[in-house]
Amino acid sequence: MNDSKLSYFKEEDILHLAISDEREFDSVEISPNITAELNDEGELIGIEIIQASSFLRDSILETTQAKLLQLGKKVA
Secondary structure, eight states: OTTOEEEEETTTTEEEEESOOSOOOEEEEEETTEEEEEOTTSOEEEEEEESHHHHHHHHHHHHHHHHHHHHHHHHO
16 A cells, blocks of 8 residues: 555546556445445555545534534533
8 A cells, every 4th residue: 555646636626546556447436426446356446536625625524513512512
């Protein structure tokens, strides 16, 4: 996994994490915006996130709100 590479394609709003430089043999849709890329042995070699800016923004907001709610419960 030392060859990992993160790339962002601004015009397409795609974030791509290449875990390996192996050739993609197949892919699996994890969710509507996330695709796992697999080699010929079915091992994960990459992840692609489309509409990445919205996905990351929403994920960060959800995580932050959840943490704030948990902190609020501890204080009460």
